[in-house]
Amino acid sequence: MKRRFITLGRIIHTGIVNFIRNVSLGVAAIAVMVVTLTIILFSVIANATFANTITQITNRVDISIYLKDEVTPAQASTLVAQIKALPNARDVRYFSKQAALDRYIQQSDNKESLLSAVSKTTNPIPATILVKPTDLNKIGNIITFLNKPANAALQSDQPSYSGDRKEAIDNITHATNVLRRIGVVAVAVFTVICALIIFNTIQMAIFNRRDEITIMRLLGAKTSYIRGPFVVESIIYGILSAVVSLLIINSAFLTSSNALQASSLGLLDIGYASEYFAANFWKLLTMQLAVGILIGTVSSVIATRRYLKFKVR
Amino acid sequence: MILLDRVSKTYNKALGPSLDRISLHVEPKEFVIVVGQSGAGKTTLLRLLTREERPTSGKIIIGGIDYDKLKDKDIPLLRRKIGVVFQDFKLLPNKNVFENVAFALEIVGVSKKEIKHTVPKVLDIVNLTGKEKRMPQELSGGERQRVAIARAIVRQPRILIADEPTGNLDPKHAWDVIKVLEKINRYGTTVLLTTHNVEIVNKLKRRVVTLQHGKVASDRANADYKI
Numbered sequence: 001m002k003r004r005f006i007t008l009g010r011i012i013h014t015g016i017v018n019f020i021r022n023v024s025l026g027v028a029a030i031a032v033m034v035v036t037l038t039i040i041l042f043s044v045i046a047n048a049t050f051a052n053t054i055t056q057i058t059n060r061v062d063i064s065i066y067l068k069d070e071v072t073p074a075q076a077s078t079l080v081a082q083i084k085a086l087p088n089a090r091d092v093r094y095f096s097k098q099a100a101l102d103r104y105i106q107q108s109d110n111k112e113s114l115l116s117a118v119s120k121t122t123n124p125i126p127a128t129i130l131v132k133p134t135d136l137n138k139i140g141n142i143i144t145f146l147n148k149p150a151n152a153a154l155q156s157d158q159p160s161y162s163g164d165r166k167e168a169i170d171n172i173t174h175a176t177n178v179l180r181r182i183g184v185v186a187v188a189v190f191t192v193i194c195a196l197i198i199f200n201t202i203q204m205a206i207f208n209r210r211d212e213i214t215i216m217r218l219l220g221a222k223t224s225y226i227r228g229p230f231v232v233e234s235i236i237y238g239i240l241s242a243v244v245s246l247l248i249i250n251s252a253f254l255t256s257s258n259a260l261q262a263s264s265l266g267l268l269d270i271g272y273a274s275e276y277f278a279a280n281f282w283k284l285l286t287m288q289l290a291v292g293i294l295i296g297t298v299s300s301v302i303a304t305r306r307y308l309k310f311k312v313r
Numbered sequence: 314m315i316l317l318d319r320v321s322k323t324y325n326k327a328l329g330p331s332l333d334r335i336s337l338h339v340e341p342k343e344f345v346i347v348v349g350q351s352g353a354g355k356t357t358l359l360r361l362l363t364r365e366e367r368p369t370s371g372k373i374i375i376g377g378i379d380y381d382k383l384k385d386k387d388i389p390l391l392r393r394k395i396g397v398v399f400q401d402f403k404l405l406p407n408k409n410v411f412e413n414v415a416f417a418l419e420i421v422g423v424s425k426k427e428i429k430h431t432v433p434k435v436l437d438i439v440n441l442t443g444k445e446k447r448m449p450q451e452l453s454g455g456e457r458q459r460v461a462i463a464r465a466i467v468r469q470p471r472i473l474i475a476d477e478p479t480g481n482l483d484p485k486h487a488w489d490v491i492k493v494l495e496k497i498n499r500y501g502t503t504v505l506l507t508t509h510n511v512e513i514v515n516k517l518k519r520r521v522v523t524l525q526h527g528k529v530a531s532d533r534a535n536a537d538y539k540i
């Protein structure tokens with residue numbers, strides 16, 4: 001048992017020493033691994049950001065239903081109750097003529113002049129029902145309900161809803177899907193490239209140390225003892241690459257938020273993305289380390305299995 | 314301890330066998346010298362014992378281990394029981410004298426403390442005290458040979474195989490090496506030594522196995538070197 005710990009310690013130590021001695025050999029492997037891990041990290045952050053943007057926009061979308069002045073409060077509350085019963089209505093609120101006016105003034109830019117203008121005449125704003133949908137893509141059933149003749153008769157105007165926002169959401173949903181697909185393909189491709197380069201690096205390292213390996217074998221070293229340091233070296237590649245990928249994304253946020261200030265990079269909300277990055281830093285670091293170590297371990301185990309075969313003639 | 318039964322080894326069919334139906338029985342704690350002209354098959358014989366090579370035919374049993382039943386994954390454990398001084402030393406060029414000897418202990422999981430305790434003792438036995446920090450390329454041929462011997466005996470193996478351990482040494486140092494082997498043998502290690510050195514063979518008065526063209530030409534106790 002004690003010997004096992006000593007041996008494990010020696011394997012790790014040898015791996016670290018070999019890594020330092022052969023940094024130049026590992027540069028290619030680390031570079032590709034950094035790219036792979038950066039793509040993964042970017043995809044995860046972008047995914048979360050897009051999801052957030054969609055929620056944000058959905059929250060802001062509402063349908064306004066304008067009631068005729070002659071609609072009685074009883075009729076209005078019946079209608080409100082009916083809308084509330086619709087499956088896609090998340091939040092339904094009724095504003096009387098006065099409340100709707102107050103709200104309108106609240107939302108306007110030049111309150112002063114509006115106030116004086118309104119006070120001189122009668123209230124031009126109709127009583128309004130505001131409906132927030134659960135899912136923007138299923139807004140149709142609410143509209144169909146409102147357009148029924150009995151319900152249309154109560155309304156002074158067509159219900160209005162923010163069509164441009166739906167378009168924005170469609171765009172983002174589309175972008176998310178495209179990004180997911182690109183992300184998956186890019187991660188797969190780069191992981192394979194990464195594994196191949198680690199293969200190659202280990203093959204070269206084994207070739208460089210072939211005399212040493214022969215001697216180790218003759219002196220009775222087990223294959224695991226010979227293989228261990230190569231695996232440790234690849235794990236170090238993984239750890240370094242994970243850290244570097246986080247540094248890259250971090251500095252990308254720093255430069256882009258300096259350059260663009262609060263503006264967004266196309267559809268990507270940089271502000272939220274960097275917030276998400278900061279809030280989930282440790283989680284993301286753990287994820288990156290796990291992925292980096294996994295890639296390093298799996299490819300080095302396969303490579304050493306292949307190139308360190310022990311066969312007596 | 315060592316049993317060979319009609320063991321042959323052919324590297325290359327076109328060149329014929331390097332060992333041809335060798336039979337040999339070595340008792341525990343015995344000291345056996347294998348002599349023979351260059352190319353007679355001495356190193357080949359030793360390589361079969363350390364499982365560097367597989368015999369083309371024949372049976373080998375060492376310390377109760379039947380080589381026909383030995384799995385590849387158990388070869389390291391076999392090699393840990395046998396100390397070998399290679400004809401070409403096989404020292405690690407990027408490790409110094411101390412590290413080269415310590416290496417044999419490291420790969421079997423001996424603690425640092427124990428290594429620090431054992432290695433200097435062994436270096437003292439081969440007269441290399443004070444040269445611990447030298448790199449192999451900074452050593453004379455004889456000094457390198459003694460490092461190889463130190464590495465072979467540091468694990469106190471039950472069997473010691475020494476392939477031409479005096480090849481590069483002047484008579485005085487050659488004799489020092491032989492005295493080390495005799496000492497180890499006295500402590501109970503079976504020793505198998507190959508050499509060209511007539512004087513040593515004659516002085517040792519031990520069992521001598523003569524190989525000729527891959528065959529055992531003679532096998533005599535208390536023998537002189539005769540070819």
Ligand SMILES: Nc1ncnc2c1ncn2[C@@H]1O[C@H](COP(=O)(O)OP(=O)(O)OP(=O)(O)O)[C@@H](O)[C@H]1O
Pocket residue numbers: 324325331349350351352353354355356357358400
């Ligand atoms: N790896 C190999 N492949 C092919 N032939 C080999 C190999 N090793 C040795 N031989 C041949 O086998 C024969 C015996 O070689 P071996 O090295 O056993 O001789 P030796 O008795 O140790 O000689 P020396 O005293 O010069 O060391 C030689 O003819 C040699 O050419």
Ligand SMILES: [Mg+2]
Pocket residue numbers: 355356357400476
């Ligand atoms: Mg030889």
